[in-house]
Amino acid sequence: MSGHYRAGMARGPVDIEALRIREGDRPDLDDRDPRATPGYDGDKESSVPVMAGLNARLEELQELLYADGRHRVLVVLQALDAGGKDGTIRHVFDGLNPAGVKAPAFKKPSSAELAHDYLWRIHPHVPGDGELVIFNRSHYEDVLVVRVLELVDEKRWRKRYGHIRDFEQMLADEGTTIIKIFLHISPEEQAERLQDRLDRPEKNWKFETGDLEMRARWWEFMDAFEDAIAETSTDDAPWYVIPADRKWFRNLAVSQILIETLESLELRHPPAEDGLDQIVIEDVPDRP
Numbered sequence: 087m088s089g090h091y092r093a094g095m096a097r098g099p100v101d102i103e104a105l106r107i108r109e110g111d112r113p114d115l116d117d118r119d120p121r122a123t124p125g126y127d128g129d130k131e132s133s134v135p136v137m138a139g140l141n142a143r144l145e146e147l148q149e150l151l152y153a154d155g156r157h158r159v160l161v162v163l164q165a166l167d168a169g170g171k172d173g174t175i176r177h178v179f180d181g182l183n184p185a186g187v188k189a190p191a192f193k194k195p196s197s198a199e200l201a202h203d204y205l206w207r208i209h210p211h212v213p214g215d216g217e218l219v220i221f222n223r224s225h226y227e228d229v230l231v232v233r234v235l236e237l238v239d240e241k242r243w244r245k246r247y248g249h250i251r252d253f254e255q256m257l258a259d260e261g262t263t264i265i266k267i268f269l270h271i272s273p274e275e276q277a278e279r280l281q282d283r284l285d286r287p288e289k290n291w292k293f294e295t296g297d298l299e300m301r302a303r304w305w306e307f308m309d310a311f312e313d314a315i316a317e318t319s320t321d322d323a324p325w326y327v328i329p330a331d332r333k334w335f336r337n338l339a340v341s342q343i344l345i346e347t348l349e350s351l352e353l354r355h356p357p358a359e360d361g362l363d364q365i366v367i368e369d370v371p372d373r374p
């Protein structure tokens with residue numbers, strides 16, 4: 087089996103280049119298999135130790151990102167309902183140091199948020215120095231659900247692609263590393279996951295009848311995702327389309343993308359003060 091991953095290895099178990107949408111390309115979502123496992127020839131069972139290795143490496147790198155304090159990393163996570171956003175955050179970021187990690191979720195905008203431009207609520211949550219921030223939904227909702235449900239007219243949402251490109255380019259130019267992830271599931275997989283939310287009492291809270299209305303608009307959402315990805319995948323803020331029916335593969339892929347992104351930053355511990363080797367830790371003086 088070729089899927090073994092060692093911390094520090096340059097190439098991981100997944101062919102992430104196959105998942106990256108290059109600037110100017112348009113992903114044909116119909117043509118991409120949500121059950122695919124590009125680059126990985128193992129199965130769920132064999133993925134367990136591989137995932138543990140990736141997780142340990144990501145922990146190391148995040149600690150270093152925090153200690154280094156010179157870089158900001160933003161991960162945008164988008165998917166349809168039951169697409170696996172929450173599970174991805176739980177698994178991929180398991181064990182990371184909460185001091186340096188945030189995962190804001192963007193729900194239906196409040197009336198105060200709706201009284202402003204759509205980026206107003208987003209900008210305060212972007213990462214600061216040393217931080218890793220994962221957006222659970224994002225400004226992309228404003229060209230996805232907003233488009234499909236016709237919450238604003240087409241003339242208005244179409245202009246947003248340009249705003250979003252410029253906003254993300256500004257963040258990148260000012261020192262933020264951005265990656266954007268679309269978890270691609272099949273309608274059949276979504277049906278199973280929604281059914282599971284109905285069947286298991288402890289999952290009932292996740293079920294919303296509104297999700298069925300969205301499901302009925304599946305193909306409109308696919309068009310909206312294809313357009314959004316094609317319009318906004320850039321060298322500095324690339325989209326990755328992750329086959330996500332198999333949760334274990336999704337976790338491997340997202341972990342590896344994160345690891346390779348952090349490795350590319352050439353993180354280092356900040357230089358130590360001079361003369362640390364001369365320092366002696368004395369006993370506390372006697373109580374007066």
Ligand code: AMP
Pocket residue numbers: 167192193194195223227228231232
């Ligand atoms: P969930 O992620 O399941 O908690 O659901 C959040 C809901 O908020 C989803 O139905 C999103 O489509 C919706 N939502 C998020 N952002 C926006 C937005 N900008 N405009 C309208 N609905 C949104």
Ligand code: MG
Pocket residue numbers: 167168292294297
């Ligand atoms: Mg939901």
